[in-house]
Each structure stands twice: as structure tokens, then as C-alpha cells.
Amino acid sequence: MSVAAPTSTLRHWNRLIQLAAASGSYSRCLRHYVPLLAAGLHGDASTFPSLAKSCAALRLPRLGCSVHAHALLVGAASDVFVLTSLLDMYAKCACLPDARRLFDEMPSPTLISWNCMVTAYSKSSCVTEAVAMFNTMRGVGVRPSGATLVGLLSGRVDSLSTRNPGLCLYGYSMKSGLDTDLPVLNSVLTMLVRAGQLYDACLLFDSMHEKSVVTWSAMVSGFLQTGDYMKVFGLFNHMQTAGYKFDSVALVNLISAAVLLGNLLVAKGVHALLIKSGFESEQDLMSSLVNLYAKCGDLEAAQEVFDAVHRKNVVLWTSMISGYAEGGHPDKALKMFDSMLCTDVEPNEATVSSVLSACANLGSANQAKKVEDHVVAIGLQKDLRVATGLIDTYCKCGNVTLAREIFDGVTTTNRDLAIWSAMINGYACIGEGSEALVLFNEMQNQGVQPDAIVFTHLLTACNYSGLVDEGLQCFRSLTVEYGIEPSIEHYMCTIDLLCKAGHLSAAKEFFRKIPIQLQNQGSGRRQQIIGG
Structure with missing residues (x-):
């Protein structure tokens, strides 16, 4: 027209x-x-x-x-x-x-032009270039503003080798008279928290005469990183007393703290606060609330929250499916997934992972195959997280052949540690120790570094298959070649292997090598070995 x-x-x-x-x-x-x-x-x-x-x-x-x-x-x-x-x-x-x-x-170039470049580099993770631009503008006599520092701090400046870059920039803000600029202080505080420098963050927080909800939220996220949910609740009480109005970020942090606590009464209190604050229709918060109720074991309340949302997005559907899958109701998780497929909301990688977990708990390879068919239909079969979930599920359902087909369908260069680990564990679970060791050698040849979990799978595979020499070599490789500190599981797998092969003296000698701090973790298993 x-x-x-x-x-x-x-x-x-x-x-x-x-x-x-x-x-x-x-x-x-x-x-x-x-x-x-x-x-x-x-x-x-x-x-x-x-x-x-x-x-x-x-x-x-x-x-x-x-x-x-x-x-x-x-x-x-x-x-x-x-x-x-x-x-x-x-x-x-x-x-x-x-x-x-x-x-x-x-x-x-104007100051705004310089700020645009500093911020662009910083947000694109080109932190070195952002700092270079910052230093250049100072060198040519352009005085940075508060917006310059905020832009610079918007990236991962803490990744630089400079010691305490956040404090260095805070020092610059004091020297240049920008230490009263609240956005600058909030940016410094956020960076310190992100870098794990909680002590310095607390000092800065306490010294700030003016605060905003962003200030409080940054401090809250710092305590969440350390799992100190009581400090989080304490900060929220202070926020309420000071008359601050919560925003969605603050409330997400509060829900996260409640998840760590896992107390149903607290969950209901948080729910009431969401309604009082007018956020009962915000989908991301409702998704977090569904997850909170599920973690507290009240799936009925989670379902009520889910049902009350009229326009449901993929995050909300995934939270409910995951709640049922992790809460011991895999059948309900699969029914919820079927209901989702009848809507116009398309599952994502997280949704598929939750559904596959439900299939594994049911031990249903047929259900997993239906999920795989849907994964192919929506084009998620190349996603590593999905492929790893399919392998793990098929292995737990006893169908290692289908798991291997998925594994072989992923190009060698794209395989990460998780997918190698899942396939090795699959062979370990059915007692195919030799296959697990062959796969482990292939993984090493591809330059993928094993972790402690892979060695647990390998020792389990050797244990089930009676491969004594190979198991002992794996334990040596764990400590000597890769410098991984053995866990109680590594010791117990090796001791079991020796006991089953009739090498009781070697098993007892191996047991004496277990560090004192790990022995309590294996006290029950110790009695079995001594009794044997």
C-alpha cells in the first residue's frame, strides 16, 4: 500500500x-x-x-x-x-x-561521546579497552563524570589483575569529588559484591549516608552469595523500617533467601508481602514464588500460585514442572508438560531438563523417547544441556544403547565435561568398566580435563567390573596426574574394589591412608569393612 x-x-x-x-x-x-x-x-x-x-x-x-x-x-x-x-x-x-x-x-568528542565508548566497551566485556579509554580521556584533559564511572563499573572490572579495582575507582571518585554521587557508589558497591569482596562492600555500605533500593539490593545479593539468609532478612527488616519501597529485584533476592531457609511460614510471609507490594501479577516473581513453595514441600500452594497467573510464560511453566519433578511427583511433572504442549508456549532447555529428570525418576525410556522426539521437533537436539540430560535419563532407564546414540550424535569438538561424564557414568551403572575406561581415554585425548565426579564414575565402573589394577591406576591418576584431593567416595570405592577382589590386607592398608577429616564421613562404611 x-x-x-x-x-x-x-x-x-x-x-x-x-x-x-x-x-x-x-x-x-x-x-x-x-x-x-x-x-x-x-x-x-x-x-x-x-x-x-x-x-x-x-x-x-x-x-x-x-x-x-x-x-x-x-x-x-x-x-x-x-x-x-x-x-x-x-x-x-x-x-x-x-x-x-x-x-x-x-x-x-564530547564528554557524552567518551562515556558512550567507555560504557560500550565495558558492557561488551572489553574491560581492558574500557579502562584504556577512561585513561585516555583523562590524558587529553576530559574530566570523567559520574556517568563515566558508572559506565566503567557496568562491566567486569573486577576481572582485571589490578588489586581491588573497585576500591581504586572509589578512591578516584573521592579524589574527584564524585563520592557523593549515589549511582557511582551503588556501582562500586555492586562491583565489590560481584568480586566477592564482602568485607569491603560492608564498609562502603555502612559509610554511605544516602542509600536507595539499589544499594540495599546490592548488599543483599552479597549475603546471598555466602548463603547467609539471616543477614538478608535483617537487611529487609531495616529497609522496611526505613520506609523503602521494594522493587522486583529486591523481592527476587528475598525469595532466594527464603528458598535457602526452606521454611513454609516464611514462604507464606513473603507471598503476603508480594501481594501487599502489588507484584502478584509479575510473572518472574510468581515463577520464583512457585519455586519457593516447591522447595518448602507445599506443591499445592505452588500450583495455586501457578493457576492464578493468566498469561503464563516458559519460566513459570518450567518452575511448576521442576517443582513436581524434584518434589517426588514425576507423573504430575509429565502431565504438566503435556498441558504446556497444548499452549502456544514453547519449552526451552531448562524445561526439557526438568521433564527428563521426571522420566529418569519414573525409569521410563518410552517417555524419554517421546521427549526426545519433541526436542528434535523444536530444534533443541544440538543443545549440550539437553543432550546430556537425554544421555543421563536413558542410562538411568537402563537403555545405554540409546544414550550412546545421543552421545555419538554430538560432534567430538563440541563435547564438554558434563556430557563425557554422563556417558561414562552410564557404562559404570551397568558394570561396563572397560567401555568406561575407553571413553575416559578418548576424553583425555580430546584435551578435556576430568574432575572429581568423573573419577567417582570411573572407580565405580572398575568396582562393578572387578578391574582392580585399573581402579588403582585411576586413583593414582586422580591424585598424581590431576592433583585432585580424593573424597571419601573415592576412598570407599577403591576399598570396596579391593575387598571384593579378596585383597583384605590391601584394603585395610588403604583405609589407614584416609585423612582423619574424611573418616567420620565414612564411619558407616568403615564398620562394614572392618566387619568384613
């Missing part, structure tokens, strides 16, 4: 374009430009910043390139505001080479 030529003036259409972008109606903003072009008119320096902003918000870099080309064509690209908006567009669309090229062509 052709677009009618507008009778309004260029100024009128520019005004519509600017208003649309300012109100967040980015698609409408771009649509307004079409009739303007159809009328033989073109934008000017006041038009292109709005168009670039819309392309950035909608992540449309190709259309952004067209806007850039048109700005060049009509001679508007020399305007500093147009250049800055185009630079911001490329940066937000993660087109770093284009952004850098445009930045280098700017005769006099």
Missing part, C-alpha cells in the same frame, strides 16, 4: 518524530519518517537524534546504518548532536567497530 504524501510541513513531522521518541514510542517514531521521505522531504539535525535513539532502543543496527547514511547524504552528520546520537546507537547495538570508527572521526 502506498503512503500518502503528507501535507504538513517538515517542522510538523519533525515534531511528531521527536515527541514519539521522547515518549518511548520508538516504532512510531521510525514509522513517522516514512511519509516524510515519501513526500520528497528529508530530516535535519533535529530529526536524526530521535531516529538514532529509536534504532538504539529497538536494537536495529542495520536500520541505524541507513539513518547514518541518510544523515551523511543530507549533510546533517557534521552536527555534534547527530554524531553523538549515532555513536550512542552503535554502542547500544554492540557494533563496537562502527562506534569506534565514528568516535575516531569526531573532531572534538
Whole structure:
């Protein structure tokens, strides 16, 4: 359908374009430009910043390139505001080479331009380049602002070799008078928490005269990392006393703390708080709440929360399916999955993993095959997590042949440790020790480093198959070649192997080598060995 030529003036259409972008109606903003072009008119320096902003918000870099080309064509690209908006567009669309090229062509980059580049590099995990840009702007006499530091801290600056980079930047903020800027302090605090420097984070938190819900949430996430849910609840009590209004991030953290506690009364209290705060219709929070009730063993309450949500997304479906699978109701998990397939919501990798767990618990290879057929239909068969789940499920259902078919279908270069481990464990469970060892050697030849779990599977395989020499070699390899500290399971598997082969003296000698700190973990097994 052709677009009618507008009778309004260029100024009128520019005004519509600017208003649309300012109100967040980015698609409408771009649509307004079409009739303007159809009328033989073109934008000017006041038009292109709005168009670039819309392309950035909608992540449309190709259309952004067209806007850039048109700005060049009509001679508007020399305007500093147009250049800055185009630079911001490329940066937000993660087109770093284009952004850098445009930045280098700017005769006099503004502070906003420098900030765009610092933030773009940082958010794209190019932290070294972000820091280099930060140092360069200081070197040419451009004084960083609070937005510069926030942009720099938005990436993983803690991955740098510099000692306590967060504290270094905090020191810079104090030196430059930005230590009262709340977004800067929140960014430093978040980075310290992310880097595991909780002590320094606590010192900074306590020293902050002004706080926001972001400040509190950052501190809460730090205590969640250490599993200290009581500290989390304490912070939330202080937040409530201080009159802070919770946001969705804070409430997700609160639910996570409640999951760690696993107390049903606390779960109901958190649920009541969600309703009181007006978040009972937010799907991500409802998904977390379903998970919380499931972890507390109240699947009926989880189902009630699930049923109360009218438009369910894949995360919510997965939470409910996982709740039934992990709660000892694999049959209900599979029924829930069947119900999901009748909707327009498509399962993802996490959904399939939960359903496969239910199949494994039922020991039903037929059900697993149906899930595999659906996985192929929606194109998830190449996902490593899904392939590993299928292998593990088929092995637990006693069908190692189907598991091996899945394993062989994954190209050698794409196999990770988890998928090798799952297949080795499959052979271990059916007593095929030789096959497990062959697979282990293949894994080593591919340069995949084994972990403690793989060695547990190997020792189990040798134990079931009576491969004494091979089992002892595996134990030596575990400690000597890979420097892995043996667990009580490694010792007990090896001792069982020796006992079953009739080498009781060697078994008792091996037992004496178990470190004192591990002996209590195997006290029950010790009595069996001594009794034997």
C-alpha cells in the first residue's frame, strides 16, 4: 500500500518524530519518517537524534546504518548532536567497530561521546579497552563524570589483575569529588559484591549516608552469595523500617533467601508481602514464588500460585514442572508438560531438563523417547544441556544403547565435561568398566580435563567390573596426574574394589591412608569393612 504524501510541513513531522521518541514510542517514531521521505522531504539535525535513539532502543543496527547514511547524504552528520546520537546507537547495538570508527572521526568528542565508548566497551566485556579509554580521556584533559564511572563499573572490572579495582575507582571518585554521587557508589558497591569482596562492600555500605533500593539490593545479593539468609532478612527488616519501597529485584533476592531457609511460614510471609507490594501479577516473581513453595514441600500452594497467573510464560511453566519433578511427583511433572504442549508456549532447555529428570525418576525410556522426539521437533537436539540430560535419563532407564546414540550424535569438538561424564557414568551403572575406561581415554585425548565426579564414575565402573589394577591406576591418576584431593567416595570405592577382589590386607592398608577429616564421613562404611 502506498503512503500518502503528507501535507504538513517538515517542522510538523519533525515534531511528531521527536515527541514519539521522547515518549518511548520508538516504532512510531521510525514509522513517522516514512511519509516524510515519501513526500520528497528529508530530516535535519533535529530529526536524526530521535531516529538514532529509536534504532538504539529497538536494537536495529542495520536500520541505524541507513539513518547514518541518510544523515551523511543530507549533510546533517557534521552536527555534534547527530554524531553523538549515532555513536550512542552503535554502542547500544554492540557494533563496537562502527562506534569506534565514528568516535575516531569526531573532531572534538564530547564528554557524552567518551562515556558512550567507555560504557560500550565495558558492557561488551572489553574491560581492558574500557579502562584504556577512561585513561585516555583523562590524558587529553576530559574530566570523567559520574556517568563515566558508572559506565566503567557496568562491566567486569573486577576481572582485571589490578588489586581491588573497585576500591581504586572509589578512591578516584573521592579524589574527584564524585563520592557523593549515589549511582557511582551503588556501582562500586555492586562491583565489590560481584568480586566477592564482602568485607569491603560492608564498609562502603555502612559509610554511605544516602542509600536507595539499589544499594540495599546490592548488599543483599552479597549475603546471598555466602548463603547467609539471616543477614538478608535483617537487611529487609531495616529497609522496611526505613520506609523503602521494594522493587522486583529486591523481592527476587528475598525469595532466594527464603528458598535457602526452606521454611513454609516464611514462604507464606513473603507471598503476603508480594501481594501487599502489588507484584502478584509479575510473572518472574510468581515463577520464583512457585519455586519457593516447591522447595518448602507445599506443591499445592505452588500450583495455586501457578493457576492464578493468566498469561503464563516458559519460566513459570518450567518452575511448576521442576517443582513436581524434584518434589517426588514425576507423573504430575509429565502431565504438566503435556498441558504446556497444548499452549502456544514453547519449552526451552531448562524445561526439557526438568521433564527428563521426571522420566529418569519414573525409569521410563518410552517417555524419554517421546521427549526426545519433541526436542528434535523444536530444534533443541544440538543443545549440550539437553543432550546430556537425554544421555543421563536413558542410562538411568537402563537403555545405554540409546544414550550412546545421543552421545555419538554430538560432534567430538563440541563435547564438554558434563556430557563425557554422563556417558561414562552410564557404562559404570551397568558394570561396563572397560567401555568406561575407553571413553575416559578418548576424553583425555580430546584435551578435556576430568574432575572429581568423573573419577567417582570411573572407580565405580572398575568396582562393578572387578578391574582392580585399573581402579588403582585411576586413583593414582586422580591424585598424581590431576592433583585432585580424593573424597571419601573415592576412598570407599577403591576399598570396596579391593575387598571384593579378596585383597583384605590391601584394603585395610588403604583405609589407614584416609585423612582423619574424611573418616567420620565414612564411619558407616568403615564398620562394614572392618566387619568384613
